[in-house]
Amino acid sequence: MFSLDPWSFPKSLRPDPLKLEFDLEQRLDALLQLHIQVPDQAYTAPILGTSRSGHGVVIDSEGHILTIGYLVTEAQQIWCRKRDGSVVQADVIAYDQPTGFGLLKSFSDLECGYIPMGKASDLSKHDKVYMLGHGGIHQCLKTRIAEVKPFAGSWEYLLEQALFIQPAHPEWSGSPLLNVKGELVGIGSLLTQELKQGQTQQSNMVVPTDLLAPMLNNLIKQGHSGLPPRPWLGLYLEEHDQQLVVQHASPQGPAEEAGILPEDLLVSVAGQRVQDLANFYRHVWSIGQAGVEIPLQIARGAELMTINIRSINRSERLIKPTTH
Template sequence: MGHALYCAGISNWSAQALSEPRPWNLNLGRHPGPDEVSFDLERTLSSVVALQSHVPDDAFTAPILGTEREGQGVVISEDGLVLTIGYLVTEAEDIWLIDNHGRAHAAHVVGYDQETGFGLVQALDILNLPTMPLGDSDTISTGDSLIVAGQGGREAAINTQVISVREFAGSWEYMIDRAIFTVPAHPRWSGAAVIDQAGQLAGIGSLYIQQAAGDDDEIDGNMIVPIDLLKPIL
């Protein structure tokens, strides 16, 4: 991780924190309104859960990503399959999912795809949450409007704009042909849901980028892993 991009928001958490949703302070963008979209905004945002994971101290990724990791995930199937960004759950021993009502659900890792960066976790009990349908990220282009959402409803979501769609190559042998870059940056981007104008999942938040436009200008934004990369995996 260099000065231009950052992976996860890592912080300590406890059992008490599992039942206490954290307050949001999103001053970088405007929250979406239910009258601005053609879908049920509240129901769609209810598919986003907070994700907290614990990784052993001796794990290979512990010195880089820490042992206590926090982010988001999105419910994509009725049986409790949750899509997130993989660095939150790689080598994780314990995973908890927290919904908008503060209910905590244990989960386990199903898989981490290093080529795309996606992570999949399975809830160990019934979530009783709506699922978010997968969209078509190949149709997304510069200038499109998207919602980037964390767990917590409208207060955890902001309206964003696609500033660039281009190849992204990471220093850790990671490359995506059509990564999506959005502005403004969501402060809790890790695993955040990126929602298109039809209320479908267009991608998953991965990185904070200081050169989101792809040039020398420092414009804070997020790098989004496009959802179409998931479809061959499922």
């Protein structure tokens, strides 16, 4: 169930506990290794799989666990392995689509402490940070902020201020990012690659925890942020030569049902020309909440056409979490 691969970063890439302003052992106690089982019929199963693993971090004395949401969306069972080897189960109490955060609650007391929140907004390029791994200090990485910039994903996802760290951690999913005070400032989401000066550079994209603070109380009490759900089209797009090209549409999703086809070129949204993912999402979301009709102009071969897509709430397609 749990991978216990004893790999290790070189000593030069690991934090030196004697030079830290915080107790690393205490922080590692609050780090959990997650194993998630998802039903075969889940909407996300073909893309994300039915057996998933990553990290979660305890963020308060009540036993709430923060992770990255794609690990736990449509989860049927979640096991959390503590540092001492004991295992407890947890429920999903919220998955916030706009940020990508997943919030869990353990069935029983964790008794492992928690990591206090810091401010990601205080971080600047080149600042030293630490990404933790469940394998103890040997799998903890001393790294730096490479960039703070918008990130747009092909799956209708946009962060206006994402953190990027280099060097990258190979087990980034749900991994906590700490500042020099040992405070939680982000949760690992992706491994990204970028070609710079003829060389491929890898970074981890990290979701800043500043996005969590304003909605945490609502997530705990209501299971959602309290904001209206965004319109979802079920489109997967890629940027190519200042054009947006349809990779594919989600099966039986709004875009597919409206007639969008792979390789269609997206020209405009409600009359507003778009050439990149970020602006496309901003225009779509500005029209209204889930359920609103989104008019898209597309180019198919030499033909220009307008297709109106009736959006939905993305969560309607997902298996709802059960609580124990």
